[in-house]
Amino acid sequence: MKNIDRRRRAVCMGMLGGLAGLTMGDAARARPTIDDAARVFRLDGGAVTYAFGVNPDGRLQTIYWGSALAPDDPLPAPAPVPENSSNETSITVTPFEYPGFGAGLTVEPALKVTFPDGVRDLDLRYVGHRIDGERLIVTLKDVSRAVHVTLAYAMDAASGILSRSAVVENRTNGWIQVDQMAAASINLPYDDDYRLSYLTGRWAGEFALQTRPVGPGATVIESRKGVTSHQANPWIALSRAMTEEESGPVWFGALGWSGAWRIGVDMDSLGGVRVTAGYNPFDFAYRLKPGERLASPLFHAGYSGDGFGGASRLFHRYQRTRILPALRPRPVLYNSWEATEFAVDEAGQMALAEKAASLGIERFVVDDGWFGARNNSKAGLGDWVVNTKKFPNGLTPLIKRVNDLGMEFGLWVEPEMVNPDSDLYRAHPDWVIHFPGRTRSEARDQLVLNLARKDVYDHLLTVLDRLLGANNIAFLKWDHNRAWSEPGWPQVPPAEQQRLYVTYVDNLYKLLGELRRRHPKVEIESCASGGGRVDLGIMALTDQVWVSDNTDPYDRLLIQDGFSRAYAPAIMMAWVTDSPNWVNKRATSLEYRFVSSMQGALGIGANLNHWNARDFTEAKRLIAEYKRIRVTVQQGDLYRLISPQGGSARSATLSVAQDGNQAVLFAFLHSGGMRDPAPPIRLRGLDPRKMYGLRTIAGGVAPRTPKRASGAYWMGQGIQPNLAGDFQAAAIVLEVA
Numbered sequence: 001m002k003n004i005d006r007r008r009r010a011v012c013m014g015m016l017g018g019l020a021g022l023t024m025g026d027a028a029r030a031r032p033t034i035d036d037a038a039r040v041f042r043l044d045g046g047a048v049t050y051a052f053g054v055n056p057d058g059r060l061q062t063i064y065w066g067s068a069l070a071p072d073d074p075l076p077a078p079a080p081v082p083e084n085s086s087n088e089t090s091i092t093v094t095p096f097e098y099p100g101f102g103a104g105l106t107v108e109p110a111l112k113v114t115f116p117d118g119v120r121d122l123d124l125r126y127v128g129h130r131i132d133g134e135r136l137i138v139t140l141k142d143v144s145r146a147v148h149v150t151l152a153y154a155m156d157a158a159s160g161i162l163s164r165s166a167v168v169e170n171r172t173n174g175w176i177q178v179d180q181m182a183a184a185s186i187n188l189p190y191d192d193d194y195r196l197s198y199l200t201g202r203w204a205g206e207f208a209l210q211t212r213p214v215g216p217g218a219t220v221i222e223s224r225k226g227v228t229s230h231q232a233n234p235w236i237a238l239s240r241a242m243t244e245e246e247s248g249p250v251w252f253g254a255l256g257w258s259g260a261w262r263i264g265v266d267m268d269s270l271g272g273v274r275v276t277a278g279y280n281p282f283d284f285a286y287r288l289k290p291g292e293r294l295a296s297p298l299f300h301a302g303y304s305g306d307g308f309g310g311a312s313r314l315f316h317r318y319q320r321t322r323i324l325p326a327l328r329p330r331p332v333l334y335n336s337w338e339a340t341e342f343a344v345d346e347a348g349q350m351a352l353a354e355k356a357a358s359l360g361i362e363r364f365v366v367d368d369g370w371f372g373a374r375n376n377s378k379a380g381l382g383d384w385v386v387n388t389k390k391f392p393n394g395l396t397p398l399i400k401r402v403n404d405l406g407m408e409f410g411l412w413v414e415p416e417m418v419n420p421d422s423d424l425y426r427a428h429p430d431w432v433i434h435f436p437g438r439t440r441s442e443a444r445d446q447l448v449l450n451l452a453r454k455d456v457y458d459h460l461l462t463v464l465d466r467l468l469g470a471n472n473i474a475f476l477k478w479d480h481n482r483a484w485s486e487p488g489w490p491q492v493p494p495a496e497q498q499r500l501y502v503t504y505v506d507n508l509y510k511l512l513g514e515l516r517r518r519h520p521k522v523e524i525e526s527c528a529s530g531g532g533r534v535d536l537g538i539m540a541l542t543d544q545v546w547v548s549d550n551t552d553p554y555d556r557l558l559i560q561d562g563f564s565r566a567y568a569p570a571i572m573m574a575w576v577t578d579s580p581n582w583v584n585k586r587a588t589s590l591e592y593r594f595v596s597s598m599q600g601a602l603g604i605g606a607n608l609n610h611w612n613a614r615d616f617t618e619a620k621r622l623i624a625e626y627k628r629i630r631v632t633v634q635q636g637d638l639y640r641l642i643s644p645q646g647g648s649a650r651s652a653t654l655s656v657a658q659d660g661n662q663a664v665l666f667a668f669l670h671s672g673g674m675r676d677p678a679p680p681i682r683l684r685g686l687d688p689r690k691m692y693g694l695r696t697i698a699g700g701v702a703p704r705t706p707k708r709a710s711g712a713y714w715m716g717q718g719i720q721p722n723l724a725g726d727f728q729a730a731a732i733v734l735e736v737a
């Protein structure tokens with residue numbers, strides 16, 4: 001194993017020559033560096049280098065991905081890994097950039113097609129390359145048939161995060177069927193101690209962090225559900241045994257796709273580890289007529305030498321600057337769902353709005369139940385007209401009252417769904433995803449509209465456009481409460497029906513994009529029974545995400561820690577709700593609930609009719625405090641100082657403002673034992689020379705804690721929060737003073 005490793009590393013790392021005759025690009029724009037003679041491509045950004053080239057067989061092969069190399073380091077054209085035996089032929093152990101299923105490939109292909117004559121062999125060879133703005137475009141073609149593949153590479157200059165995607169085009173005279181298609185294959189440097197981290201879950205238990213060693217064989221994380229899913233999230237990180245929270249290498253990536261997806265991490269028989277991410281090949285088929293194309297989603301991949309914390313800070317920054325449509329501090333919202341469920345009406349909502357406004361809430365959101373015959377989950381979904389029994393004069397009086405109280409108005413919708421008991425379904429029973437003559441399986445009494453159909457798309461655009469045009473709505477909470485079933489599309493020929501998996505999501509993105517274009521001031525939250533649709537695809541078209549229906553503040557610490565591995569606090573909604581919690585019945589103080597929710601974008605989801613005067617006073621104070629720290633919390637650098645993973649009794653996070661002038665420490669105690677040692681929490685990321693004053697928002701600090709000290713002091717000596725008992729929390733602000 002060791003010899004093989006050394007040989008392969010030498011081949012992969014290019015020890016044999018120099019990258020001569022470079023056309024060095026402008027580093028600030030991360031322009032690729034291309035060695036035309038050697039046919040080697042190199043992307044540099046942040047502290048990262050990614051390099052690949054054309055091997056002597058004309059196949060595209062990875063050379064390097066990791067910490068930045070020096071500009072003139074040797075990167076010769078790659079050579080295929082020599083055959084180990086007739087059982088490990090070269091083709092199947094060489095790290096390719098985008099291998100077709102063909103020529104004997106038995107590891108995971110990036111692309112697999114079927115031709116009308118039954119041939120299922122695809123051998124992609126380099127044809128050419130060009131620079132298109134900030135992207136490097138490389139074209140490949142099958143050895144003999146006119147199947148063309150265009151690969152796009154773009155590296156973010158600041159973070160070194162690479163985005164990759166592919167387009168396959170049928171230039172043959174007949175159809176070809178795409179059976180499997182990835183955005184990218186990405187090869188890790190050869191090493192034998194990788195660990196894979198990923199996020200799994202279920203309803204009310206999203207973003208659970210999993211870690212396992214990478215060994216021979218494959219790990220597949222996926223959604224077959226037509227939506228991103230709670231069950232697994234399309235993010236992975238690969239680390240080495242030495243990697244810790246703030247040190248050591250981490251390679252990470254996330255797929256920007258809100259439909260059925262798969263990420264495979266597999267180790268070939270000689271120890272090469274590759275990541276293949278794209279459409280889920282399960283039940284997948286996309287037939288291309290002559291001249292047609294299919295584009296993959298984007299896969300975003302990064303590297304950090306600064307541990308898991310460094311990796312997530314890099315990725316958060318990338319999301320803030322490259323993915324999110326706009327970056328504005330999240331307004332503090334109130335949502336009445338947990339207070340009223342479906343029992344919404346004008347008087348009740350107005351009363352809640354008045355109470356919410358008195359707290360300093362900035363956005364008031366009416367959840368489910370305002371439309372059609374919607375009194376429970378059984379009816380009305382699909383009928384996006386105001387229920388006049390509940391709102392006799394439409395939404396206008398409520399919206400006006402909310403606006404007069406100084407708040408924006410937001411509304412819940414679930415556009416992709418329909419109850420069979422609805423006017424929409426009675427008029428268009430064929431609009432749902434189904435197979436003719438087969439049961440249409442319901443979940444939460446609802447069916448999924450086939451958004452791949454143009455008439456469904458047009459209808460939803462018209463209805464939502466009208467809703468937003470007629471009312472002063474600043475915000476939509478866009479829900480999606482069930483997985484697909486019986487994924488048929490009977491209106492199109494059988495050979496085209498499985499296009500559903502792609503066309504549905506394409507149309508969802510188109511719909512969101514068009515609504516944003518027509519109503520640029522409206523913000524949108526992605527919700528799918530909590531965090532079932534959080535991914536970089538939907539994030540590019542929405543402003544925030546609902547992370548989980550589980551609003552228990554302790555459970556949330558774990559969910560939020562898992563979420564933060566992949567996604568930015570800038571979009572992470574977190575509500576303060578009632579105690580005991582409706583899901584798990586845990587009782588916690590209002591202060592603890594606030595501090596837990598302050599880790600993200602704060603919302604209130606409690607029944608304000610049950611609050612007493614003291615609750616109002618405390619909540620008002622904490623909301624005012626939150627507004628002073630929210631930019632740091634949402635858009636600062638996050639340090640997971642003590643992770644709650646693994647059931648740790650204590651946990652703590654620190655957010656440091658981009659200018660380094662403010663830092664916010666949140667510390668939690670699950671349950672204190674008698675005289676348990678509680679070492680001070682040592683901060684990170686401060687400017688050691690600046691003087692920071694300390695202010696406590698919630699909880700307290702040990703008696704002799706100084707009121708003012710240098711960044712060096714807070715990082716070296718630390719802070720000791722005064723936490724004793726069960727479910728205790730402290731929120732401490734440090735400001736340059």
Ligand code: GLA
Pocket residue numbers: 337367368412479481527528529530546549
């Ligand atoms: C889903 C959401 C909840 C709420 C309900 C309304 O479960 O996750 O927040 O909006 O739908 O029916």
